Amino acid sequence: NAGVTQTPKFQVLKTGQSMTLQCAQDMNHEYMSWYRQDPGMGLRLIHYSVGAGITDQGEVPNGYNVSRSTTEDFPLRLLSAAPSQTSVYFCASSPGLGNQPQHFGDGTRLSIL
Amino acid sequence: GQQLNQSPQSMFIQEGEDVSMNCTSSSIFNTWLWYKQDPGEGPVLLIALYKAGELTSNGRLTAQFGITRKDSFLNISASIPSDVGIYFCAGLKTSYDKVIFGPGTSLSVIP
Numbered sequence: 001n002a003g004v005t006q007t008p009k010f011q012v013l014k015t016g017q018s019m020t021l022q023c024a025q026d027m028n029h030e031y032m033s034w035y036r037q038d039p040g041m042g043l044r045l046i047h048y049s050v051g052a053g054i055t056d057q058g059e060v061p062n063g064y065n066v067s068r069s070t071t072e073d074f075p076l077r078l079l080s081a082a083p084s085q086t087s088v089y090f091c092a093s094s095p096g097l098g099n100q101p102q103h104f105g106d107g108t109r110l111s112i113l
Numbered sequence: 114g115q116q117l118n119q120s121p122q123s124m125f126i127q128e129g130e131d132v133s134m135n136c137t138s139s140s141i142f143n144t145w146l147w148y149k150q151d152p153g154e155g156p157v158l159l160i161a162l163y164k165a166g167e168l169t170s171n172g173r174l175t176a177q178f179g180i181t182r183k184d185s186f187l188n189i190s191a192s193i194p195s196d197v198g199i200y201f202c203a204g205l206k207t208s209y210d211k212v213i214f215g216p217g218t219s220l221s222v223i224p
Binding site: 004033035040041042043044045048058090092102103104105106107 | 117122153154155156157158201211212213214215216217
């Protein structure tokens with residue numbers, strides 16, 4: 001059982017480039033979410049999804065897009081990368097929205113030059 | 114913005130010592146979660162608390178759901194080097210709310 005898988009693990013981009021961070025889970029979880037982690041700020045919610053076809057904004061959504069065409073996958077797209085988006089990105093899943101523990105991937109470390 | 118506060122921000126302790134950290138909020142939470150993050154990895158759930166006053170243990174770790182519902186505490190007994198990492202608290206205000214994370218407490222254990 002792989003759990004939550006994130007790819008790539010590392011990425012360097014130039015300002016203005018676009019890219020997609022991939023997230024897949026094999027636990028048939030309905031709820032998936034994306035966080036960014038910056039020093040001293042903990043985890044901040046970017047976008048989340050309560051099921052296939054349904055997404056919503058979190059605390060820091062600007063500059064990011066998501067879609068949820070299947071239960072398993074929840075990609076995060078950076079439309080035009082900016083240095084302020086340099087961060088570590090974590091994808092998480094849980095059986096449902098609510099008081100369910102979340103399972104995290106190992107993160108994608110993204111640097112924008 | 115951030116609604117949870119964690120203290121201390123960081124701590125350095127000797128191996129074998131006990132550790133206490135806490136998480137506070139100005140709002141009432143319905144659920145408290147404690148996670149540990151090892152360097153280079155994603156957070157892993159340690160303990161989940163669902164009821165005010167609840168005291169739950171996981172090996173050498175014990176967490177409590179504060180009576181006021183505005184705080185939670187994590188204790189680690191007889192620390193060992195593998196306890197090193199960042200400990201995050203997280204909470205949900207209602208059963209179907211989004212999880213909110215605290216900024217973390219960084220723990221270093223000196224052998």
